[in-house]
Amino acid sequence: MHLSFNIFPVTIPKSKIQVGILKYPGKNEFKEIRYSKAGTHLFVGNRKDKDGNDCIWSVPLLPESEKLGGSFEEIGLEKHLNIASNLIRETLIGSFGKLEIPFLDVQPIEFVYTRPNPELLRNIIGEACPSWLAVEIVYAVTVRPFYFDDRNPIVGITVDIRTHNAIDLNCRELGKLGIELRGKYVQHEIPRYDPRTRSPRKLVGRVLDLTDDFLILDDHLEGIDRIELENAFLEPRMENVVSCLRSLFGQKADLYIKDLRKRKAGVYSGEGKIARLSEFGKYLSSVELEIVPGLRVKPLGMLSQNGSGLKFPKIAKVPKTTYIFDASGTKADTWHDRGLDNYGPYDHSVFSPTQPVIAVLCEPRFKGRVEEFLRQFRDGISLSGKGRNPYSKGFLRKYLIDDLSFRFVEAKADTASAYKEAAIRAIENAVTEGVNIDLAFVQIQERHHQLIGNDNPYFVTKALFLSKGIPDQAVEIETMMSNQYQLGYVLNNIGLATYAKLSGTPWLLPSSQAIAHEFVFGLGSAIVGDGRFGARERYVGITTVFTGDGKYILENRTKAVKFEEYGKSLLETVKETISAVRTQFNWKDGSFLRLVFHVFKPMKDEEINVVKQAVAELEKYQVEFAFLHVIGNHSILIFDEHNKQGFPDIRGTMQKGKFAPERGLFIIPGKEESILVLTGGKEVKTAEDGLPQPVLLKLHKDSTFRDMIYLTRQTYTFSCHSWRTFSPSPLPVTILYSELIAKLLANLNFVSGWNSDAIVGKIGRTRWFL
Numbered sequence: 001m002h003l004s005f006n007i008f009p010v011t012i013p014k015s016k017i018q019v020g021i022l023k024y025p026g027k028n029e030f031k032e033i034r035y036s037k038a039g040t041h042l043f044v045g046n047r048k049d050k051d052g053n054d055c056i057w058s059v060p061l062l063p064e065s066e067k068l069g070g071s072f073e074e075i076g077l078e079k080h081l082n083i084a085s086n087l088i089r090e091t092l093i094g095s096f097g098k099l100e101i102p103f104l105d106v107q108p109i110e111f112v113y114t115r116p117n118p119e120l121l122r123n124i125i126g127e128a129c130p131s132w133l134a135v136e137i138v139y140a141v142t143v144r145p146f147y148f149d150d151r152n153p154i155v156g157i158t159v160d161i162r163t164h165n166a167i168d169l170n171c172r173e174l175g176k177l178g179i180e181l182r183g184k185y186v187q188h189e190i191p192r193y194d195p196r197t198r199s200p201r202k203l204v205g206r207v208l209d210l211t212d213d214f215l216i217l218d219d220h221l222e223g224i225d226r227i228e229l230e231n232a233f234l235e236p237r238m239e240n241v242v243s244c245l246r247s248l249f250g251q252k253a254d255l256y257i258k259d260l261r262k263r264k265a266g267v268y269s270g271e272g273k274i275a276r277l278s279e280f281g282k283y284l285s286s287v288e289l290e291i292v293p294g295l296r297v298k299p300l301g302m303l304s305q306n307g308s309g310l311k312f313p314k315i316a317k318v319p320k321t322t323y324i325f326d327a328s329g330t331k332a333d334t335w336h337d338r339g340l341d342n343y344g345p346y347d348h349s350v351f352s353p354t355q356p357v358i359a360v361l362c363e364p365r366f367k368g369r370v371e372e373f374l375r376q377f378r379d380g381i382s383l384s385g386k387g388r389n390p391y392s393k394g395f396l397r398k399y400l401i402d403d404l405s406f407r408f409v410e411a412k413a414d415t416a417s418a419y420k421e422a423a424i425r426a427i428e429n430a431v432t433e434g435v436n437i438d439l440a441f442v443q444i445q446e447r448h449h450q451l452i453g454n455d456n457p458y459f460v461t462k463a464l465f466l467s468k469g470i471p472d473q474a475v476e477i478e479t480m481m482s483n484q485y486q487l488g489y490v491l492n493n494i495g496l497a498t499y500a501k502l503s504g505t506p507w508l509l510p511s512s513q514a515i516a517h518e519f520v521f522g523l524g525s526a527i528v529g530d531g532r533f534g535a536r537e538r539y540v541g542i543t544t545v546f547t548g549d550g551k552y553i554l555e556n557r558t559k560a561v562k563f564e565e566y567g568k569s570l571l572e573t574v575k576e577t578i579s580a581v582r583t584q585f586n587w588k589d590g591s592f593l594r595l596v597f598h599v600f601k602p603m604k605d606e607e608i609n610v611v612k613q614a615v616a617e618l619e620k621y622q623v624e625f626a627f628l629h630v631i632g633n634h635s636i637l638i639f640d641e642h643n644k645q646g647f648p649d650i651r652g653t654m655q656k657g658k659f660a661p662e663r664g665l666f667i668i669p670g671k672e673e674s675i676l677v678l679t680g681g682k683e684v685k686t687a688e689d690g691l692p693q694p695v696l697l698k699l700h701k702d703s704t705f706r707d708m709i710y711l712t713r714q715t716y717t718f719s720c721h722s723w724r725t726f727s728p729s730p731l732p733v734t735i736l737y738s739e740l741i742a743k744l745l746a747n748l749n750f751v752s753g754w755n756s757d758a759i760v761g762k763i764g765r766t767r768w769f770l
Contacts, residue, residue, distance in 0.1 A: 004304035006637040007156040012084045020069020024054035040065045063293045081145035087291040089143040103197045109141040124259045132169040142635045147670045148313035158635040165236035172229035179247045181207045185235040219531035268690030270659025318664040321720040323507040347505040348400040355403040359426040362443035364410045373480040390492040399499045419457035423464045440465045440472040453750030463751040467758040471501040471768040493725040500723035500767040511547040516591045520545045522598040522734020526743035540566035541741030560745040567610045574614040595625040598734040627700035634696045657681025672699040674712040679730045724770045740769045
């Protein structure tokens, strides 16, 4: 193992700088001052003067810059690393500007960089590539302090690399070239907020039709239902780049597109990123940055286990997770799938129903293939060759079920109305015959996922079945037609989710015995709407895990509410869950209680106060709490430079996960932060997926429980607890389940007649959302 970060350290010397103190002028005025003085001054807000009044600090960046301030003060730069970071950022912008490269943004810094290779599309097509069409390589640079271990803090320049599409010809000219505009979204230019950047563009709507001078829009910004052809630009999504290439180059375009996708995958790959970072590091090491007049700093090489001149931060690895398959804890394994094969599920001795009845909805033209798929689901699949067969036992033997019975009902067409009519018949037939349906199995098509609300067969049938207390399992016909090797893994995952939807418990995880009672509440969100500008709803899902008898137990009650209501719902969930578990386990007064919250966004003061209100009502117990923001999109990457070969992908034809670190590694980069690898090289699905990003865990300052190593290990443990798939999860189940709940309920809200109260009863205590 040879780890490195995409971080270039900068040591900050002990030195003092003078700052000017100005009265805070107001939010809009402050923004205007910052950008009017961009490149000559740094302004820092959220400060207090000696009398406690809001103020801003001003720092001149150039020798000729005017000193601005009603009063002045000297500060030690090494004690104000956020200011040092901002000074370095501003100086980098000036340094990059000398290279005459275009900036997309300056906070964070994003710019087009053509070393070592030029823009991708021109590199493929050559001189025939129009100047207005490009797929550019963009470098994203952030600067921030790092507090690794207990050593002196450093400032680090983090650099990531991505691609950016550009279509810089207005729609009138595109139309002259024969490029179809109808059905595509367009943008218009808006004023630059910083004079150093390209003119930004904003989405305005989707083209319904066009006249000689205007585009007529049907899904659009409020008040803008048309736009002049000269002022409109095609949104530079990849599908629009492809459309332009096909209009310009005909059959040749397919070769260009294939090559382009391959090169884009190379940009996002581990080997592609580390090569470009090494090249960019040569530039950084060649410059001295004068961050204020007379004070220079020099970036070091990439932070690596054998480079950069700095001691590499301490690396830790989470121990393997243990899965428990019986109440005594004696039947256990560190591999969940092997444990299920050897022991059966945790609750198999008390599981009911032992002979589930499954209603099957399918289209007549696919019935034969659905029957074959379900036979393999029930009895198992035979594979030729030496590869592992994960589903040789089938559902009956793997989950120790006595029998399955399938009741087929055909949807007469592939429409939502035909599917709904078939679902109604399935329910009515069961009632007539006095049979209880335990699960509905619904064959859908891949294209159905593009449909909204009443047009989507999946959501229409799910709404109907849930309203009758029946969970469902949908599978695309395209998935059923996978090759036999892939099908074994598909069936294995569906079997796991099916058992959980039938209220089964496949396994449990051991919990720490050091604390009497612990609750982990996960919050995830989803935004769903019709079109890009239509009515949109944001929902928040809530999932709860608690400790009991030395195990982590997933609470069955699940909720999802509109975003504006989730504070109240969170308070109710905390109270209800604690009350139910307190009675179940007969707590004693004075017991120790820990509440941990995994959240999808930084928590605001009012949300923190909701929890404090719940804690205040638990006066009979000793309570501590932690708020952990789980961040998937951030600036930090980790490479393992020994992993140059990667791992064979599922097809066995390509190597995936090159330069990716091992799952379970973590590093503490700050006093209240942790970087955790939840997707390693083995867990990447295909070579085209590129280098996986670790998650960043950020602890809120008001947390009273602050052990980041414990919280990191717990987050990893919960990433191993999903009953949706055997593949390791890129998120803890607390967030993952909450996002699934929020997304499904938000989509169901677009189905006519759906009432979210349908999941309040028995069905709400199943894992219907898997």
